[in-house]
Amino acid sequence: MTLPVIAIDGTAASGKGTIAKALARHFHFDHLDTGALYRAVAALVLRDGGDPSSRHDALDACKLFRPGIVPDTELRSAAVGEAASQVAVLPEVRSALREMQVHFALVPPGGKGAVLDGRDIGTVIAPHAPVKIFVTAGVEERARRRWREVHAADPAKTYEAILGELRIRDARDSERAAAPMKAAADAALLDTTDLSIDAAVAAALKLARGKLEA
Ligand code: DC
Numbered sequence: 001m002t003l004p005v006i007a008i009d010g011t012a013a014s015g016k017g018t019i020a021k022a023l024a025r026h027f028h029f030d031h032l033d034t035g036a037l038y039r040a041v042a043a044l045v046l047r048d049g050g051d052p053s054s055r056h057d058a059l060d061a062c063k064l065f066r067p068g069i070v071p072d073t074e075l076r077s078a079a080v081g082e083a084a085s086q087v088a089v090l091p092e093v094r095s096a097l098r099e100m101q102v103h104f105a106l107v108p109p110g111g112k113g114a115v116l117d118g119r120d121i122g123t124v125i126a127p128h129a130p131v132k133i134f135v136t137a138g139v140e141e142r143a144r145r146r147w148r149e150v151h152a153a154d155p156a157k158t159y160e161a162i163l164g165e166l167r168i169r170d171a172r173d174s175e176r177a178a179a180p181m182k183a184a185a186d187a188a189l190l191d192t193t194d195l196s197i198d199a200a201v202a203a204a205l206k207l208a209r210g211k212l213e214a
Helices: 016-027 035-047 055-064 078-087 091-106 121-125 139-150 159-175 197-212
Strands: 005-010 030-033 114-118 131-136 188-191
Touching: 005 016, 005 121, 016 030, 016 114, 016 131, 016 197, 030 091, 035 055, 035 078, 035 091, 055 091, 078 159, 091 114, 091 121, 114 121, 121 131, 131 197, 139 159, 188 197
Parallel strands: 005 114, 005 131, 030 114, 131 188
Antiparallel strands: none
């Protein structure tokens, strides 16, 4: 029996992670944050004093990688996010992480269904997913959200710096040759620029229900 899969792709700070978690909770599906896999590989490179754009260093890190090997606090840092975007350009890193994502989509641990969020879920990892949503928001709004998140812990970080980093990340993620970030042809687009978190989740839920209960 094929279990339902919900593929959520989109830009950094678009709200895709929050939406993915909420949908998983609603449908009692398992959730995989695939960005965390690339972040873990990147964190292992940085721990070792390596260069995230080096194929050699990134592949060494892939060999060390195990789920849970890097604590969440380390995964969430801005430096690790940036390095994740760099290791994610390398096709060898993408193929090293592919199998576990495809397996999770096919055989989710809870046995009911899976929600995966990332950049290439609807296009590469789960192209047959019955629900595909591409989440984005204007880059200025995403920078404001990120700034609000990090401001208390890092008051020196300016809105302008965050905006610049997001622009670089969007360009790198969408212009790379291997599995670039893009909406699948059959994905629904969800622009969260003017939506609260609750409204964005409600819109995604409506889209998913429409497909799963059709
Ligand atoms: O979603 P995130 O910010 O945690 O992802 C970090 C980086 O990992 C992102 O900039 C690009 C990469 N990534 C990817 O290439 N493919 C995915 N499916 C998920 C993340």
